[in-house]
Amino acid sequence: MVKTNVTLLITINSFGCIAETIYVAIYFTYATKKARMKTLGLVLLLNFGVFGLILFLTQILCQGTKRAEVIGWICMAFSIIVFVAPLSIMGRVIRTKSVEFMPFNLSLALTVSAVMWFLYGLLLKDVYVAVPNISGMILGVLQMILYGIYRNSKSNNIATEKELPTVVKVDQEQPTKVNCEVYPVNISSLDSENGEGKDGKNLEDSQINSQV
Incomplete structure (x- = not known):
């Protein structure tokens, strides 16, 4: 609205608006009612109130x-805030010595993006584009350094083990419980049906054993 020859800036930020709107919609779908209401207040305050006031x-x-x-x-102020936001994640990495919540690929992509936008702003002599991306480059490099320091930390192995399925160990020394109920059998009826003698006796034993 206020500047010409900014097609690239309009293109990337239009895509950003769409992507971020999808992220917020997904959050509203799966968040708890309390978190949803709190986020709704922030959306109304920032995306409508503050933006409308600035405009x-x-x-x-x-x-x-x-x-x-x-x-x-x-x-420039909002861009710097966006780049500074990952400081909370960096602090968490230092406290927990785990990079579980700071993927290396994301840090690398943000750093490359900041470098390219810095060069773009520098060539156009646009301080509003170049300056925020200096902080983006610095913070991106720091994130990758932290990842290199803590990527082999024991905390990462513990976090990975928590995701593994629980295996139930069976104590081999303890006997397995078996249903040992004995049901009464009418011996005379078996004799009358199967006859006397050795064959009848074996059949009678098998009938009794089968009902134990």
Whole structure:
């Protein structure tokens, strides 16, 4: 709205708006009611309240190139906040000595992206693009260094073991419980049906054993 020849900036941030909207929608779908209401408040405050206030004030109070400068500084502040946000994850990695919640591929991709956008801003002499990505490069490199330090930590092995299925161990020394109920058998009826003698006796034993 306030600057020309920014097709690349519009393209990437349009895609970002769509992707982030999908992320928030997924969160609303699976979050608890309490977390959903808290997040809804943040969405209304930031995405509508703060954005609407910025749009209104810059349109009313600023004119011409001054408007672009003010919006540029605001964009720079939000970009730095986005890059600084992973500091909480880095602190968690240091405390737990586990990189479970800080994938290396994500850190690498963010670092490469920050480098490319820094070069883009530098070539265009656009301070609002170049400066935030300096912090992105630094934090991305720090994340990869932390990953290299703690990737073989014992905490990672413990986290992996927690995901394994539980195996029930059977104590071989303890006897296995068996249903040992004995049911009464009418011997006379067996004799009358199967006859006397050796064959009848064996059959009688087999009948008794089969009902134990």
